[in-house]
Amino acid sequence: MKRSSWIPLVVLALTLAVSACGKKPPVVAAPPPPMPTPEAFLSGNSNSGTPVRPPDPPPIPLESTVTSAPLDSWDSKSIDAINSAADSPLKPIYFLLDSDEISEDAKKILAANAEVLKTYPTWVITVEGHSDERGTAEYNLALGDRRALAARNYLLSLGIAAPRMRTVSYGKEFPFDPGHDESAWGKNRRAHFMLTAK
């Protein structure tokens, strides 16, 4: 039930994204983050072998393909509005189980996020590290900390100044999807980017 409702949503989102781009291109040409293939989502390597199971609806397109607002319009919105927006210009990145490694897909998303931060040089963000529900609460606090630091350090390497980035780990306490299957877990193993000041 839940999965089948994804398909029209994604199709609609893609349609909207394409038509929006056609009318009014964004100021910064940030390419929409690529949709990861199912096997890439499982292995973290977009070049590797055959899918090992039927594809779940990939978590990233839900947010990243609904990019209808041009970047230059974001500055007029409140911090809460930007953070609550389904099409927030700062996209989350996802991790493998027990891993803080930045995947190739995540690097592309981080590059786009870095462009956003360069467009809005006054923005200060908090990088939140999250985990799925598996493993102990305390271990996941440490894991979330590593994920937040890994994402922050990659943005640092892309030229975003350290004082503009705070980190915090929520461990497994704030899941994005409250479900108890791989579909939910994949969305919950993430670094989330929250606008803190602008």
Place this chain on the structure above:
Amino acid sequence: MIKMLRNLLVASTAAGLAVSGSGVADGLLNAEALIRQQQVDEVALALSNPGVHPRLGVPDFVLPQGDAKMTDIAKTVADVLWDDLNFEREYYLIPRASSAGIPVTPVASLPYAQWSELGADVVLHGNAYVSGQSLVIELRLVAVKGQTPGTQYFGKKYQCGIQSARGPRDCAHQIADDFHGEVRKVDGVARTKLAFASDRDSVRVGGRPNQTTGKEIYISDYDGANQVRITANRSLNISPSWSPTGGLLAYTSYSSGYPDVYVANLAQPGRGLLRPAQGSESVHNQLSAWSPDGSMLAFMSNKSGNLDIWVINRDGSGLRNLTNTPNASEGSPTWSPNGQMMAFTSDRAGGMTPQLYTINLTGTGLRRVTHERIDRPTWSSQGFIAFTLGSPGSEIAIWDFDDPSVKVLTGGLGTNESPAISPNGRHIAFVTTRWGRQEIAVMDRTGQNVKRITTSGNNTYPNWQPIPGR
């Protein structure tokens, strides 16, 4: 002795008040020994032998006729007393339903034969009456078997404050602990409380992209009664830790947008909140544990750039890093009973796998205790460490220094994590998913007699209050 007990009870009542906020001094107000005639016979020997579990009956208390409210209160005290005595497993308790048909009589005419038929060795007889604002209970432990039925082994008069709703339960808890101490030389934990984090009130955390439910800190009696919320900051609050005197509660709160250690004084709700470690947007402190003398807190902090164990004096002075490991994460500190050592988790052996280590408070003597993947160690005053074993499936296990090996206590029902040991070392509270969501349960140190404490929301990070007044 009586004066000492009274002081102890006054202290514990004060601590209870802060939580309930009832503003009425209640629970056990006074206790005095009744004349007792003690004989050394087989029942006396059984009562004093820790390896024997005499069969004990707890009848309703004898009450003057006609006061329905007082009858209800007396019944509550007897029911709760039965539960409290049953909890420590010092006696085999005859179910109150089984003995309900035995006439309630003055102690002189106790129906020995009928109690004997149910297998009772001894009966805890209570004679109750109202005196002013309180209920007085004269409690006697009387033999119904042995050479001389009717022999009295314990006698004490308790004065219970019963004005507040929780008065009768508090009184029963205090009687149970007193009785366990006197007859069995056991430190009962019926007066103690549990603290834990819960999302049961569905507190919405603002400014987030999706529906995010926060967690607040709650306190309950050791048996799960009287569950009360003590934080209300609409963020994430976890890992409560009772101070040794039981009056302060340290916990981790994200109320400023990042985790820091807060210390609440339970006697002054809403006031005097301290932040001894002085966290900031870049320095995060969490998972705190009090030193056994209450003078220091240990916690996990990223102050050095990655997660280490830090120690600080209660007044905020003397901050120091106990585990300076740039490439490893340390967490979940717990103090040895003498306060000279710390146990904690570290993934320094590799694979991001936390394992159990100990270190002297001086920073010397680092030792890896086990090679298993563990989390949340808790060091008991009784010489063992309980922890969460394994991941993602996890069980509660203990490491006993007298018999050094890992013993698993839970049996594969759901995941089980985050053990908290009762102050007498005989019970463990933990988080289990065996009933669906994350719930707090308590069990004996052996893993037996699992009892559910929470029933709503997700409940995590249990911590067991030390015995008040110790």
